[in-house]
Amino acid sequence: MEPLPHIAVVDDHGEIRELLVRYLGQHGYKVSAAASAAEFRAMMARGEVPDLAVLDIMMPGEDGLSLCRHLRSVSKLPVIFLTAMAEDTERIVGLELGADDYLVKPFNPRELLARIRAVLRRTGSDPVKTEESGAKGGNVRFGDKLFDMTRHEVTGADGVAVPLSTAEYRLLCVFLEHAGKVLSRDALLDLTSGREAEAWDRSIDNQVSRLRRKIEQDPKNPVLIKTFWGDGYCFTGEVSPG
Structure with missing residues (x-):
């Protein structure tokens, strides 16, 4: 990262x-x-x-x-x-x-x-954008998952590869790059799509829900992407090179 x-x-x-x-x-x-x-x-x-x-x-x-x-x-x-x-x-x-x-x-x-x-x-010190990080390719591990940044897919312990949409891929990249930090919805929207959230914009919440369904063992009780009410979301999993 x-x-x-x-x-x-x-x-x-x-x-x-x-x-x-x-x-x-x-x-x-x-x-x-x-x-x-x-x-x-x-x-x-x-x-x-x-x-x-x-x-x-x-x-x-x-x-x-x-x-x-x-x-x-x-x-x-x-x-x-x-x-x-x-x-x-x-x-x-x-x-x-x-x-x-x-x-x-x-x-x-x-x-x-x-x-x-x-x-x-x-x-020339702009934060690395998600697309640039993705272009580098490579693998990243978190928990029992392997994230293939080139193929845009996450493989679990069962060996089944789950493909990610472009939005899910960008969101996961941002979470992994900022693991352990609470990121507001506004920050996540800016880091993933380069725009600020407008009033009642729930697109990030929807993206987080979809991503949880693909990487969490129990999406209703997430252990990787935690919600901090009033503040945003935090990726709490251990991240290491793949």
Whole structure:
């Protein structure tokens, strides 16, 4: 499985850090949080280098502008600013320092997610899409099942191969790539089809039900794909190369 894209959130407000760790984590990212520029510098010094940094501009001690200036002197790490200031001057300064984008507080986490994806696409660090993973082929094991990614089928302990539809195949790939992480319906829809869920969109629930019927021993009491009410779904099976 490919490593998850790593996002660092640097903000002195604990509520914002907690919100983004949870929200971005549910949408398929590894997230590290730092309460200050000093904490983030220490994280980098330990070799924990993210794929993108979300920086608050107004922080006690070293502010986000200074931290961005430092990052630009030593790396090409993509940066998105969070700012409580709506004035054009501050945004212009941030962009002149090399920031890739900015968002004014208060912000909608979904908008930040969209901006993160856009920046990662531009910088070549976009999360691996399901179709690309499938194109690589190969086998993956989970429980007593063998998933043939080339043939799009799952074989159980009885040796019977069960073919998957394109939608089921994409969904299983996403679950295996993010095993152990709770993914929201919105995240699953985006990762499998590249679009966001609309109100009352139950297509993911239907796809999960169909996939459970093909990989669970008892679809009504699933042990591989667990439901986390209010949060989404999580693949809890042990995953290993086939």
